[in-house]
Amino acid sequence: MTDFQLNAQLQELTKHHTVTLPVACYETTIQANVHGYIPLHWHEELQWIVVLQGEAQFQVNEEYMTVSKGEGLFINQAQLHGAKDDAKNPCIYRCLNVSPLFIMSNELYAAYVQPYLQANSYMRLTKSTSWSNQVLAHLQAIYTLLETKHPLFEFDLTIHLTQLWKEMIIGFQQGIALRQPIQNERMKQMLQWIHTHYAETIILENIAQAGQLSRSECCRYFKRILHTTPLQYVTDYRIRKSLTYLQQYNVTEVAYEVGFNSTSYYIEKFKERMGQTPLAYKKSIASKDEMEA
Known part of the structure; x- marks a missing residue:
């Protein structure tokens, strides 16, 4: 993506879904953006980011963090976020945006998704903890599925997404921090x-x-x-x-x-x-x- 179209409320207007799936995956080169950085924006979808090259400073609401190659970041629903990088160490990252309603069935949504939409604004993803390492592995599997789209890949995608969310809940429970x-x-x-x-x-x-x-x-x-x-x-x-x-x-x-x-x-x-x-x-x-x- 080279431009983020936003409305007056800073909500991103990109449609984060395909015809059949409320899921979107794309790569972004920060310096290729029309502004040279990713402006502050928000969206209703949950977002997982994995840095493929270089590093970037991400902002989520009032907090700033540097994410390097091989690391990732989870950004919760409706959080203001943006990113910048250094010309000497340009960043390319891959995003996975998913509608919260697609994470689990209606029967389980209230117990296992809704409470965590009010939890941490963001979470770092590194290989230093078991749960985040598993999340990174599931993200890679989902990216591969969305690229290859073998017959019935949607079934495998939903399996990985469910397992990914299970690991996220473990991470949430280790350090819930209510947002403001x-x-x-x-x-x-x-x-x-x-x-x-x-x-x-x-x-x-x-x-x-x-x-x-x-x-x-x-x-x-x-x-x-x-x-x-x-x-x-x-x-x-x-x-x-x-x-x-x-x-x-x-x-x-x-x-x-x-x-x-x-x-x-x-x-x-x-x-x-x-x-x-x-x-x-x-x-x-x-x-x-x-x-x-």
Whole structure:
């Protein structure tokens, strides 16, 4: 995947299923993404990640962790997450996204799936513990099944998925840590408001009101979770939105389209963020399209 299409609530719009299975598997090269990193997003599906090359720093809500080749990460339902890597050690990882409703039958779902959707926001997967080592093995088996698709492979896939979830429950039970739904939802509300109103004039109080917070508490949320200020996030988001518009319009039109009140200020901030001017970026994309054509 090279782009993550998100709605105003930061929910990923990718359909994580095939025609017959509520399961999706794909590989991602972080630096091939249009932004050069994986932006914060969330989805209703459970997600398992295994790093195939290099390493990356993943963010899940307020926490950051480095995951290296051979290691993995489980991200629970509806958790804000994203990833970055180092140009010197680029990361490629494989994802498995599965609907929670597909994990077990309706009769067992309430007892063996639902309680754990409110448990750990994420879990590291390494070969240092028996349960996580087994999870990694089942993930590899599932990836192979989805690639080969031999006759009746769906039966084998569901068997491995059930066994994988059994091991996950063992891991959950070794260290349940209830997530903080109120903080998570308030952050989503503020980001949703920004993503809806980014082209308008925005002041700090607007963002704070969206999360039902004071201005100082709003700043603390952004500093703690995103390591930036609310208004700096607005600027960065406007620049990210402008990348698509630059393929269709001139620089001045794009600047005003995404909420900057002057072309020069847009160019200044774009160069700070992207390391080149908007015009240079626009030309590089056009040149790339011509070569691919």
